[in-house]
Amino acid sequence: MINIWAIGMVIALIVTTIIVSIMGKRATANTADFYLAGRKVGFFTNASAICGDYFSAASFLGVAAAVYASGLDGAWFAAGFGAAFVPVVLFMASPIRRFGEYTIPDFLFARYGQSHRARIIGVVMVQLISIFYLAPQMVGAGTTWNVLVGQGLFGLSPYATGVWVVVLIMTLYVALGGMKGTTWNQLIQFWVLFTAMILVVIMGIVNGVGYSDSVAKNSEKPLLNPGKVTVAKLMEGEPGKRLYDVNQKNMTPEAFAKVQAVVDKGDPTAEVNILVPQKNKLHPERAMMFNEPGHRYSALDQFSMVLALVLGTAGLPHVMNRYYTNPSGKSARFTTVWVLGFVALFYMMSQYVGAIARQIIPPEVAKDPELMKLTVDGLLLKADQVMPVMGKIFAGEFGLGYVAAGAFAAMFSTIGGLLMASAASWGHDIYENYVNPHAEEWKRVLVGKIAVVGMATLSLLVGLGIPAAGLDKAYPALIAMMVTWAFSVSASAFVPTLLASIWWKKTTEKGALAGMFSGGFGAIFFIVMNILKETKAVAPDSFFATLGTLTFPVLITVPLSFAVIFIVSITDKKLPANVEQIWMRIHGTAAERRERRMQQMVLQPEQK
Template sequence: MLNTYAIMMVLTLIVITIVISLVTRKFNSSTANFYLAGRKVGMLTNSTAICGDYFSAASFLGVAAAVYASGVDGMWYAIGFGAAFVPVVLFLASPLRKFGEYTIPDFLFARFGRSHVARIIGVVMVQLICIFYLAPQMVGAGNTWNVLVGVGFLGMSPYQTGVVAVVIIMMFYVAVGGMKGTTLNQMIQFWVLFTAMFIVFALILINGIGSYASERVPLVNPATMTVEKLMAGEEGSRPYDQAQAVMSPEAFAEVEAAVQQGDPAASVNVVLPQTNKLHPERTMTFQEPGHRYDWLNQFSMVLALVLGTMGLPHIMNRYYTNPSGKSARLTTLWVLGFIGFFYIMSSVAGMGGRKYVSELSGSDPAIADLTVDGLLLKSDQIMPVLGKLLFGEFGLGYVAAGAFAAMFSTVGGLLIASAASWGHDIYENYVNPKAPEWKKVLVGKIAVVVMGLFSLLVGIGIPAIGLDKAYPSLIAMMVTWAFAISGGAFVPMLLCSIWWKRTTRNGAIAGMLVGGGGSILFIGLNILKETGVFPAGSFGAALGSLAFPSIFIIPLSFAVIVLVSLFGRQGQPPYVNSIWARIHGTDALSERVRLAMQEAESRGRA
């Protein structure tokens, strides 16, 4: 589906990105400029840049896709993402900025009496979160390229070509432009993706959402399975029989033809009725929860999304770029306004997609190839498809530009957060503390390239292990995993460290290990279950049934921090009162205490 408008718009966005990066490269003479833009980013600029960082492929593509595929269950993503900055503005934004470091591992080091162990564990957690968050951006890049261009280059598939193109562009603009260039690019990219979402939202409202906003419509979704699996089971309850009951005669004729060919390993696309995990006795409808998650996962997912934002390194690092704590708070208030409206729009887009894809896809052969019986095989393609169906080639082009803007913006923030962790936290403090500024900046740029190449491998490897087939809204799912890890690893630690003076180094370390490690363990078990490694009914499948472990892991992490801090007083810095003044004092007092502590530290080293 080669689209001239889309190619031109995306190329224009890339050219603007490159020009800004080249212009701002002169601001990267020091690590403070490269990682934090000199701490001089204004309130409105930073709020749009934070939104650009936050409105990732999961927000632009994934939320609408989750609503399209799962109805109300998908709206939990919009609610969780939208409410996430409320606890940020209440508990973290101002204290974190007042403390005045570079990164979360830096905060750990300074808060707990120059603890090298705490910092290194923090670095490990930052990298894990970045990897989990980069993965869905890569999937979004591949899927969007597949819809936008549909062809691959240099022997690669369209999906692989999209992943490679985005990674190369992002490595260049982050390594060259640093935080200053990344911030300006994120601000522009935010307005591109925001207006692209608004166009789809407005067109759906003008044309009407249809019965999906008012009537109880049974929920059916497409699936790809082998003929052998399609025919398995007793007659009357086989997937074949279920598909026949809900598919149109014309679409089901293709299924019958595949079955009659007699190849049990052949793949066939069908539409199946969905089950209700909350009320198994009822027909699953689009307008009620229960499609993907039982009651435990419902609560756990929202908890992960609402609290997980407070631990995302690429979001929290942006608060260090504000000039003051007050500016950080006001920045977050602007962010709340932008994200509230954005997630309303994305939910409407998902609902409208159910109506317009089924009604209009037959008139466009290119989009018809992406569907079975009027439903998208990959729900993550809903936004570019809606752009084309509702606004023609220009609509597809502009939505595609918005999707790439979302990916560019978030990948840029993640790469620089990862680079800050490797370059500043590890290289500057342990490998070569006396390195000149130019070498420190160079190492940061090398870290950007290395992390970019690793994310490329992750993005290409995801289809190989079948994750895209195991989860109907994969992008939103993977981002929620990143939120779950950040929520378990960092949120209890940050809240206790900032608001409970008696938190000790050992308590913070134990909380991070339990929270981050426990989250990754349960996520891994869920992946093994959904990809069929654990057969249905096995003990492993039972362990992997919890898709979002936050409802258990976050309280457990809090409990571990409190217990270890109370019963093991090791790791409490002797100057905790000075730290408290630095966290909770006025901006002027916090800065004076920070400088005094740095001066005392320098004298101690001398």
């Protein structure tokens, strides 16, 4: 059944987005305006826009879903995302802005004595991270459309329709409005999704549902999640320990009757939706409980995931590029302080929603046939639908509509930032510097817009290909998982190199490049191995499956990148000729930089 409230709110959001983009079109006459909004974005506006960039589908849909599906293991997402801007404010924001370039590849080019190799490898990493981060946004688009509308257009499935709609809208608004239009759109979209989350939380509190009580009740029996198995698998094993017996014990009589009806037909290949006891990866001999770690992650993965989230933000190109839009380093610091406040509040609310959903949803299912289609004995088949379902339960069709608008706002905002980062990388870093350095401004802006269209097309193909690869079946909280992969690549490829480039003067070009290459591609390798293992594309006891045991590879790839940077740099020792001037740009105050320029002006005539 189509939700009129939801459709109306999403259409209103889309119309607002297009109007803002058209208004922002006037501020795209040159590349500084198109890519950086003229470097005139204030700290509160930029903080809201950064949060719009950052609070993606993984944040709005995925964190609550991860808590709902995995309990404490899901809560690590909230902790990691929430702490992620601390390294940014302490080590990155001010030096990056003070240096004053357009993009991360630009920074690497200038930091290493105008190194073209550094810029090109930086561009490659930006594109890879962008693709990894765009993928879960596409999954969020398809998932939200499926809940919101439930039917496809022009012969497409509901999932594919959602992906197409979001990609087309985002391509239009980013290409039209540039960074100025994108900034204002991200501000609006952030406050839509933020207030949607607040709405659900307030309604939960008003209904007297507490976080601690929900966690306690969720932990009264072993963790169960919906799954689909064949009748043969259901009846496999000793009586009393079979999935059949477990479900007869744990499901309500009404829900188990549906399972029994399929079994009675006598077809062992028939599939049935059941509740599957979850395995405890930390203590295999014990039942998995909601309030204990071990559902999704082994001992190493527990640390590795949080490390990926905390470090990964500092290397996300669409987030770090926003600091170049601030007018000064001081403004960049104030921006991050506001971001920290928004982030902390948002992720506390996400964790609350995920925990209470297991108590709220089951008794409501019997009242709503539409909800019944999404659940097995009151538990959602797809955890990523937690937020829209909670909105509907608490505030009816209006609640579902507002939460759906928030979900689309989260996707629009993040995809907009990613497309801008990708466009800046292709248009500014490659076209303006290597293909046509003397191009007129209109040509440079046009290439940026073409880059937006190209990256949007690639993200469309990735989004449509994810279900075909079976990833949605292999990972119960797929959106949050995929974003963490993007963070892992970002943390491994850029963060060690950026930290070394900013804080260790002896870092050489070769060291930085070797660190980026080993960290970035090392992370991608381990992620691919994990996908092959979880989708059973390789034998469980094979060497490749062993390599895929580590879900998030940063415990290996981040130290590896730091070690490679250090070893190669001390071996190479070839620093840029103007390293002192570079260091002054990174760390000097405005007064010190002015004094340095005056000294150079005085010395130059004497040298002549």
